[in-house]
Amino acid sequence: MKRIIRIVIVIAFIIALLFVLRYFRDANSKEVVEYTTDEPYYTSINTKTVATGKLNPEEEVELKPQVSGIVDKILVEEGDVVKKGDLIAKIRVVPNEQNLVSAKSRIKSSTLAYNNAKRLFERNKTLFEKGVVSRQDFENNELSLNQAKETLDQAENDYQIIKKGSLSGGSSANTNIVAQIPGTVLQIPIREGDQVIQSNNFNAGTAIATIADMSLMIFEGKVDEAEVGKLQEGKDIKVVLGAISGKEFPAKLSFVAPKGIEENGAVQFVIKADVTVDPSVNIRAGYSANAEIELESKDSILCIKEALLQFNRITEAPFVEIQEADGSFKKKNVKLGLSDGINIEITEGIKEGDKIKVWNKASKKENDDNN
Numbered sequence: 138m139k140r141i142i143r144i145v146i147v148i149a150f151i152i153a154l155l156f157v158l159r160y161f162r163d164a165n166s167k168e169v170v171e172y173t174t175d176e177p178y179y180t181s182i183n184t185k186t187v188a189t190g191k192l193n194p195e196e197e198v199e200l201k202p203q204v205s206g207i208v209d210k211i212l213v214e215e216g217d218v219v220k221k222g223d224l225i226a227k228i229r230v231v232p233n234e235q236n237l238v239s240a241k242s243r244i245k246s247s248t249l250a251y252n253n254a255k256r257l258f259e260r261n262k263t264l265f266e267k268g269v270v271s272r273q274d275f276e277n278n279e280l281s282l283n284q285a286k287e288t289l290d291q292a293e294n295d296y297q298i299i300k301k302g303s304l305s306g307g308s309s310a311n312t313n314i315v316a317q318i319p320g321t322v323l324q325i326p327i328r329e330g331d332q333v334i335q336s337n338n339f340n341a342g343t344a345i346a347t348i349a350d351m352s353l354m355i356f357e358g359k360v361d362e363a364e365v366g367k368l369q370e371g372k373d374i375k376v377v378l379g380a381i382s383g384k385e386f387p388a389k390l391s392f393v394a395p396k397g398i399e400e401n402g403a404v405q406f407v408i409k410a411d412v413t414v415d416p417s418v419n420i421r422a423g424y425s426a427n428a429e430i431e432l433e434s435k436d437s438i439l440c441i442k443e444a445l446l447q448f449n450r451i452t453e454a455p456f457v458e459i460q461e462a463d464g465s466f467k468k469k470n471v472k473l474g475l476s477d478g479i480n481i482e483i484t485e486g487i488k489e490g491d492k493i494k495v496w497n498k499a500s501k502k503e504n505d506d507n508n
Contacts, residue, residue, distance in 0.1 A: 174460055174492035175445060181436045182475045182482060185429055188408060190358025192378060192424040194349035195411070198317050201342035205335045206230040206312070208327055213346070215325055219316045225346050226314040228333060240296035247289040254278075254285040320350040323422055351420060354412045356388055356428055359398075359405040367432040368393050368408065376412050379425040388412040388428065435475050435482065439489065443481040444497050446471075457487065458494035466494045 209229035213219060258278045265275040324347040327333065336342025356376050360368065372390045392409035399405075410428060414420055446455050455473055458466040474482030487493070 172466070173495045175442060175495055176492060177439050177441050177483060177487055177489055179437050179489075180440050180480055181434070182438065182440065182477050182480055183434045184432045184475060184477055186360060186364045186432055188358035188360045188428040188430060190356055190408075190426055190428065192354050192356055192376070192412065192420065192422070192426045194320075194323075194351055194422050195353040195355045196318060196320070197323070197347060197349040197422075198320075199347050200225060200314050200317065200345045201336040202228050202312075202314060202333050202345060203335055204228060204230055204312060206333060208329050208331045208333060208345075209312075211325060211327075211329055213322050213325070215322050217322045218320070219322060219348065220319045221316055223316045224313055225316055225322075226327075228312040228314065230312060237296070240292065243292040244289070244296055247285070247292040251282075251285040251289045254282040258282040314345045316348055318348060318350060320348045323347045323349050349422060351422070352414060352416075354414050354420060355391070356408075356410040356412050356426055358408055358426070358428055359400075360408055360430070362397055362404040362406065364430075364432060365393060365397075365406040365408075368430065372430070374410055374431075375429045376410065377427050377429065378420075379427075380421075381418065381424075384415075384418070385429075386412050386414065390430070433475055438474065438482045439484075439487075440480040440482050441487070441493060443476060443479060445493050445495060446473075446481065447496060458496065459487065460492040460494065 206228045208226060210227045212224050212226060219225070258281070261270050261275055261278045264270040265272070326344055326346075331343075333343035333345065334340055368390065370390055370393060374388050374390055376386045376388045378384070378386070388410040390408060390410045392407075394407040397404040397406045408428075441457070445457055447457065448455055454470060456468050456470045459469045460466055469486055471486030472484045474484045476482065
């Protein structure tokens with residue numbers, strides 16, 4: 138029995154010895170990992186954001202009629218350049234029959250009152266000349282005649298306005314739609330023969346035409362809440378139009394919305410910028426546009442490649458590994474500054490000339506390929 142036990146112990150010892158020998162053989166056969174290093178450098182970092190939006194005229198006016206009726210004639214086309222006061226369209230009034238009958242009735246009543254006041258005035262005038270009627274009674278009769286004449290004139294004017302929409306029919310008539318500003322006719326949503334409704338306190342009215350000054354354009358877009366705090370009104374930006382490639386338009390930020398709008402789970406803020414338009418370029422309203430906005434900029438700052446950074450798994454504090462004189466690496470905590478996604482500013486922790494371990498081989502390979 139003891140012999141069997143000794144044999145088992147010997148066999149176990151031999152097996153253990155074989156495992157130990159194999160372990161040392163495998164350990165010695167592994168290649169020594171050698172890390173390359175990189176050094177800090179001075180450079181400039183500019184962080185930018187891009188706001189998407191549209192290019193629209195700063196001044197855009199919708200022309201609406203002051204009377205309801207039928208579009209009798211349109212005198213301009215979309216794209217025409219007009220001056221202030223130019224005739225755009227004419228409206229033919231279709232009177233309400235009940236209002237027309239009432240106006241006729243007022244004319245008849247006013248005519249009867251006027252004729253009666255006239256006869257009374259002529260009779261009392263003769264009596265006044267003979268000294269039968271006092272001057273005060275005569276003047277009262279004259280006043281009644283003048284009032285009756287004014288009432289008759291007003292009734293006839295009301296009838297004319299109800300029937301034709303205006304008295305004179307000249308350029309100032311309500312039936313004439315004229316340009317309120319100089320500019321370009323952007324849109325004419327109606328046609329000759331269409332019925333239109335007047336603009337009043339209870340109805341917005343039918344738009345006859347839209348006119349805009351195309352020499353004054355603004356960019357309207359949106360930026361994310363993470364970037365809106367870095368924007369300041371009066372800042373110079375660049376606007377690029379999707380329809381005009383290879384050309385940038387200078388602009389100045391004029392408005393940043395004080396309240397955000399939630400869209401698809403993200404809060405967006407509306408911005409506006411005055412765009413300087415080159416007269417030689419044909420600009421159209423509604424062009425899609427992108428605004429390139431510089432958020433932060435620093436020159437000649439100490440930076441490293443962002444891929445060299447490592448982070449503590451517990452505290453998430455950033456650090457790098459600095460090569461010592463004996464070739465070993467030592468962790469060094471750093472403080473970060475501005476970043477553009479490739480380069481990152483180091484404000485504290487390392488100095489120029491330090492050799493930083495390139496631990497991310499994939500990133501190193503990508504950098505070599507890019508170079």
